[in-house]
Amino acid sequence: MQPLRACPWCGARAVRVHVHGHAQCTVCGSNVEPCCDGAAAASEADHDALAPLHADPELLPRMFDRLGGRSATVTRDALVFALTEHLDADVDTARLVLEAAERTGVVVANVSGCYRLG
Numbered sequence: 001m002q003p004l005r006a007c008p009w010c011g012a013r014a015v016r017v018h019v020h021g022h023a024q025c026t027v028c029g030s031n032v033e034p035c036c037d038g039a040a041a042a043s044e045a046d047h048d049a050l051a052p053l054h055a056d057p058e059l060l061p062r063m064f065d066r067l068g069g070r071s072a073t074v075t076r077d078a079l080v081f082a083l084t085e086h087l088d089a090d091v092d093t094a095r096l097v098l099e100a101a102e103r104t105g106v107v108v109a110n111v112s113g114c115y116r117l118g
Contacts, residue, residue, distance in 0.1 A: 007032055009100035011055030028103045030096075059097075060106050062086070064117055073114045079107075 004013040012027035023033030063082045067074045076098070083094035098115075101107045105118040 006055040007100075008055070009096065010104040010106075011057055011059075012104065013055075028100050030100055059083075059086070060101050061117060070117055073110070073116050076109075076113050076115065079115055 004015060006013050007025035007028060007030060009030040009032070010025060010028035012025065014026045016023040016032060017026050018024075022031050024030065025032050060079075061070055063079060063086065064070050064072055064074060066082055067078055079098055080091060080094045083089065083097055084091055087094065087097070089097075098107070102109055102115070107115045108118045109115050
């Protein structure tokens with residue numbers, strides 16, 4: 001049986017399923033182990049570089065605390081900005097984290113594009 005490993009996007013500890021040459025998280029479906037794209041073993045990225053990206057189930061609740069409280073409704077832009085600052089990441093990475101949180105039910109979007117904790 002495969003070991004349970006934390007997904008860098010949604011934080012869930014789950015097995016990974018291999019689909020078309022890459023591994024996906026079985027909870028959120030994110031690509032967590034890209035295929036090699038023809039790279040030689042010597043040119044593979046060091047997986048230790050990803051060590052700082054650990055799952056934090058309280059990440060989004062803390063962002064809501066910063067932006068008005070856990071029962072607040074928050075705009076997408078405000079969440080993305082808070083995530084870029086907290087994670088010291090670019091906007092695209094912050095958007096991916098928010099997307100994974102939405103897919104896993106950590107946050108819920110309403111029709112106006114605002115979010116609440118799930």
